[in-house]
Amino acid sequence: xxxxxxxxxxxxxxxxxxxxxxxxxxxxxxxxxxxxxxxxxxxxxxxxxxxxxxxxxxxxxxxxxxxxxxxxxxxxxxxxxxxxxxxxxxxxxxxxxxxxxxxxxxxxxxxxxxxxxxxxxxxxxxxxxxxxxxxxxxxxxxxxxxxxxxxxxxxxxxxxxxxxxxxxxxxxxxxxxxxxxxxxxxxxxxxxxxxxxxxxxxxxxxxxxxxxxxxxxxxxxxxxxxxxxxxxxxxxxxxxxxxxxxxxxxxxxxxxxxxxxxxxxxxxxxxxxxxxxxxxxxxxxxxxxxxxxxxxxxxxxx
Amino acid sequence: xxxxxxxxxxxxxxxxxxxxxxxxxxxxxxxxxxxxxxxxxxxxxxxxxxxxxxxxxxxxxxxxxxxxxxxxxxxxxxxxxxxxxxxxxxxxxxxxxxxxxxxxxxxxxxxxxxxxxxxxxxxxxxxxxxxxxxxxxxxxxxxxxxxxxxxxxxxxxxxxxxxxxxxxxxxxxxxxxxxxxxxxxxxxxxxxxxxxxxxxxxxxxxxxxxxxxxxxxxxxxxxxxxxxxxxxxxxxxxxxxxxxxxxxxxxxxxxxxxxxxxxxxxxxxxxxxxxxxxxxxxxxxxxxxxxxxxxxxxxxxx
Numbered sequence: 001x002x003x004x005x006x007x008x009x010x011x012x013x014x015x016x017x018x019x020x021x022x023x024x025x026x027x028x029x030x031x032x033x034x035x036x037x038x039x040x041x042x043x044x045x046x047x048x049x050x051x052x053x054x055x056x057x058x059x060x061x062x063x064x065x066x067x068x069x070x071x072x073x074x075x076x077x078x079x080x081x082x083x084x085x086x087x088x089x090x091x092x093x094x095x096x097x098x099x100x101x102x103x104x105x106x107x108x109x110x111x112x113x114x115x116x117x118x119x120x121x122x123x124x125x126x127x128x129x130x131x132x133x134x135x136x137x138x139x140x141x142x143x144x145x146x147x148x149x150x151x152x153x154x155x156x157x158x159x160x161x162x163x164x165x166x167x168x169x170x171x172x173x174x175x176x177x178x179x180x181x182x183x184x185x186x187x188x189x190x191x192x193x194x195x196x197x198x199x200x201x202x203x204x205x206x207x208x209x210x211x212x213x214x215x216x217x218x219x220x221x222x223x224x225x226x227x228x229x230x231x232x233x234x235x236x237x238x239x240x241x242x243x244x245x246x247x248x249x250x251x252x253x254x255x256x257x258x259x260x261x262x263x264x265x266x267x268x269x270x271x272x273x274x275x276x277x278x279x280x281x282x283x284x285x286x287x288x289x290x291x292x293x294x295x296x297x298x299x300x301x302x
Numbered sequence: 303x304x305x306x307x308x309x310x311x312x313x314x315x316x317x318x319x320x321x322x323x324x325x326x327x328x329x330x331x332x333x334x335x336x337x338x339x340x341x342x343x344x345x346x347x348x349x350x351x352x353x354x355x356x357x358x359x360x361x362x363x364x365x366x367x368x369x370x371x372x373x374x375x376x377x378x379x380x381x382x383x384x385x386x387x388x389x390x391x392x393x394x395x396x397x398x399x400x401x402x403x404x405x406x407x408x409x410x411x412x413x414x415x416x417x418x419x420x421x422x423x424x425x426x427x428x429x430x431x432x433x434x435x436x437x438x439x440x441x442x443x444x445x446x447x448x449x450x451x452x453x454x455x456x457x458x459x460x461x462x463x464x465x466x467x468x469x470x471x472x473x474x475x476x477x478x479x480x481x482x483x484x485x486x487x488x489x490x491x492x493x494x495x496x497x498x499x500x501x502x503x504x505x506x507x508x509x510x511x512x513x514x515x516x517x518x519x520x521x522x523x524x525x526x527x528x529x530x531x532x533x534x535x536x537x538x539x540x541x542x543x544x545x546x547x548x549x550x551x552x553x554x555x556x557x558x559x560x561x562x563x564x565x566x567x568x569x570x571x572x573x574x575x576x577x578x579x580x581x582x583x584x585x586x587x588x589x590x591x592x593x594x595x596x597x598x599x600x601x602x603x604x
Contacts, residue, residue, distance in 0.1 A: 181560040182519070210553040210590035214516040217484070244590060251512035258483040288512035288546060 005261045006226035009035050009249050010044040010204070011277075012063070013079050015234030017047065017056050018245055019283040025059045027280055029066045034273030035231055039265040040249070042075040042226070044098065048085035064092035079138065081112040082119075086126040086133065096134035098172060099123055103156055104145035107176070111140065120162055127167045136170035137163050138204065142188055144179030153187060157195045170200040172228065175215065178208025178244070182218045189222035204228040205247050206235070207286055212247030213255055220261070227252070232274035233286030248287030250274045307563045308528035311337050311551050312346040312506070313579075314365070315381050317536030319349065319358050320547055321585040327361045329582055331368045336575030337533055341567040342551070344377040344528070346400065350387035366394035381440065383414040384421075388428040388435065398436035400474060401425055405458055406447035409478070413442065422464055429469045438472035439465050440506065444490055446481030455489060459497045472502040474530065477517065480510025480546070484520045491524035506530040507549050508537070509588055514549030515557055522563070529554070534576035535588030550589030552576045 012032050016023055032045055045067055051058035060078065067076050077096035078089045089097045101119035102108035108119060126135060139159065144150050160171060173188055185203070192201050203219035205212050205227070216227045229252050235245010250270045256263050274290050314334050318325055334347055347369055353360035362380065369378050379398035382388045391399045403421035404410035410421060428437060441461065446452050462473060475490055487505070494503050505521035507514050507529070518529045531554050537547010552572045558565050573591055580587050 181557055183561045208590060208594065209556060210515055210550060211557050213512055214519055214557070217516055248512060254511060255483055255513050255516070259485045288510060292510065 003261050005220060005256055005263055006041060007249060007253060007256070007263050007265060008042045008044065008202070008226050008228045009040050009231055010079075010228045010246060011035070011230030011232070011234050011249065013044040013047045013057075014228075014246050015230040015232070015283070016281075017054050018235045019056060019281055021282050022056060023281055025062050025066075028059070028063055031231065031273060031277050032063070032067055033070070034276065035249075035270065036071060036074060038267075038270035038273060039263070040270070041264065042077070044079060044228070045076045047079035047081075048088035048092075048097075049079075049081055060088065061092040064089070064094055068093045077134075077136075080126075082114070082122045083125045083129070086130060086135075090130055090133060095132075096136075097126075098136045098138050099126060100138040100140055100174075102140040102145070102176070103151045103159055104141040104148045106147040107141045107145045110147070116159070120166065123163060123168065124166050135168055136172060136200075136202070137168050138172045138174050140174045140176045142173040142180075143175040143184055144177065146177050150179075153191045156188060157191060160192060160196060160199070164196060164199060169198075170202070170225075172202040172204045173219075173224075174204040175206050178206035178211070180205065180215050181211055182214060185215050185218045186222055189219060189224065193223055200225045202226045202228060207233060207244040207247045212244070213252060216247055216252055217255070231270070231287075232277050232290050233288075234277065234281065234283050235286070236284040244286035245284065248274070248285075248289070250289050251287050254289060305563050307522060307558055307565055308343060309551060309555060309558070309565050309567060310344045310346065310504070310528050310530045311342050311533055312381075312530045312548060313337070313532035313534070313536055313551065315346040315349045315359075316530075316548050317532040317534070317585070318583075319356050320537045321358060321583055323584050324358060325583055327364050327368075330361070330365055333533065333575060333579050334365070334369055335372070336578065337551075337572065338373060338376060340569075340572035340575060341565075342572070343566065344379070346381060346530070347378045349381035349383075350390035350394075350399075351381075351383055362390065363394040366391070366396055370395045379436075379438075382428075384416070384424045385427045385431070388432060388437075392432055392435060397434075398438075399428075400438045400440050401428060402440040402442055402476075404442040404447070404478070405453045405461055406443040406450045408449040409443045409447045412449070418461070422468065425465060425470065426468050437470055438474060438502075438504070439470050440474045440476050442476045442478045444475040444482075445477040445486055446479065448479050452481075455493045458490060459493060462494060462498060462501070466498060466501060471500075472504070472527075474504040474506045475521075475526075476506040477508050480508035480513070482507065482517050483513055484516060487517050487520045488524055491521060491526065495525055502527045504528045504530060509535060509546040509549045514546070515554060518549055518554055519557070533572070533589075534579050534592050535590075536579065536583065536585050537588070538586040546588035547586065550576070550587075550591070552591050553589050556591060 229249040230246035233248030531551040532548035535550030
């Protein structure tokens with residue numbers, strides 16, 4: 001009685017962007033191909049953002065070109081914060097993007113330098129200009145904001161409604177700074193699905209407070225269509241040393257594969273790529289399996 | 303509709319024993335008192351084991367004497383691997399111990415140098431000699447063994463039955479090396495509770511594979527009477543660098559306090575003690591909150 005589950009790796013975007021030192025484009029491509037080879041069906045391979053704001057992503061077009069030419073049918077997508085980003089993604093050859101805006105007005109201003117209305121205008125311009133582009137919307141700070149704290153569920157429903165009216169059908173509820181907990185996950189997913197039964201809702205969970213695997217598990221039980229994680233748990237915030245990024249893809253896949261879910265992903269292959277990533281990238285890795293050595297441990301006593 | 307939950311800190315045993323450098327007895331006492339002050343109702347404060355095998359625990363009697371004299375009514379207990387350990391605990395003034403044996407025959411031989419029958423004989427001798435001593439049994443490797451792999455549920459039920467027949471009423475199902483996953487937690491707890499509805503079952507979970515918080519959450523949903531964690535996530539295996547020990551008490555408490563459980567524990571106070579422990583002990587800490595700094599993080603983008 002295995003349940004199919006779609007695990008989406010966003011490490012090449014959310015993970016790589018946290019690394020200060022530029023990761024060579026060939027390394028990025030190699031790691032993305034390792035994730036594909038392990039059986040992951042969808043990957044956020046880069047973002048089209050200002051190279052001044054995030055220099056790590058300055059090779060977005062090259063990464064897209066390489067992956068799309070080698071894996072033409074693969075579900076690769078990029079994050080974009082505005083119309084210009086979507087334009088770059090389309091020009092590079094992508095068929096899908098996720099636009100991001102924050103439920104928190106303050107966070108949206110800090111993150112993408114826009115008011116809510118300005119972000120909504122960007123979405124409309126993308127939809128109008130690229131009717132064939134698959135577009136999903138990331139709602140950052142759905143589960144809380146470092147500036148504003150908890151965000152009301154009513155405001156979430158209101159914002160989703162406005163974006164739906166522009167024509168967007170798929171949403172990702174993002175726990176941007178790892179503030180979600182099980183009952184909050186349940187509240188937001190239930191409210192969103194009740195208000196918009198025809199829309200698709202995904203979960204994007206950070207492991208900052210050690211609830212990444214639990215919250216992702218709860219999101220799946222609440223009907224999340226897909227869950228987003230990052231290879232090796234690469235990520236974190238440059239202003240909070242030690243704080244983790246996304247949930248580790250391979251840690252989640254191990255749990256799901258064992259617990260009656262069908263991910264279609266080969267854990268051992270994925271772990272090999274995760275360990276490789278750790279060996280070549282100077283970053284903050286929160287995954288657990290990458291640190292487990294194989295010899296047995298007998299002195300734990302209980 | 304808060305549900306009461308008993309969180310038992312085993313850090314002063316399972317955490318401290320993982321530290322090579324001797325932790326001064328006063329430091330141990332100070333940390334235990336910090337945990338008590340935060341509202342934790344029960345603590346495994348030490349173990350009575352061979353000082354040759356685990357030199358870190360050689361001050362067990364001193365720790366017990368200090369805590370019992372300062373906090374006479376407090377539920378402090380120690381782990382013991384045999385009759386001699388129980389004798390030491392009683393002589394030091396403890397009213398409760400947890401005896402440990404492994405479901406895995408190989409692990410039991412490696413961990414406490416005894417066959418199953420020899421361990422059962424030790425339990426009987428403890429029960430016969432100290433009828434007023436509160437005794438619970440830790441079943442190590444319930445969820446898998448580094449030598450034998452998965453352990454059959456039938457064997458677990460059989461072993462619990464034998465120990466129950468000696469007179470033990472409380473058991474802790476231990477995920478000694480972090481091999482449990484949600485459906486396995488459900489299977490073992492359901493089977494144990496169905497076979498022995500009058501016995502008490504607790505959960506002792508390690509976070510080795512990043513499922514510590516999730517597995518503990520699932521164990522509570524399966525009716526675990528209490529859950530065991532270690533302050534700051536101190537622990538791990540000296541043979542597996544980076545491998546985590548028990549689930550972090552403060553990380554679990556944060557999640558539970560937020561998610562409709564009533565732990566009776568003050569998270570902020572507990573975190574302060576966890577950060578203090580990290581600052582004075584040279585060990586392997588897997589807790590997340592101890593690494594989070596307070597200033598906001600705005601460049602995560604989703």
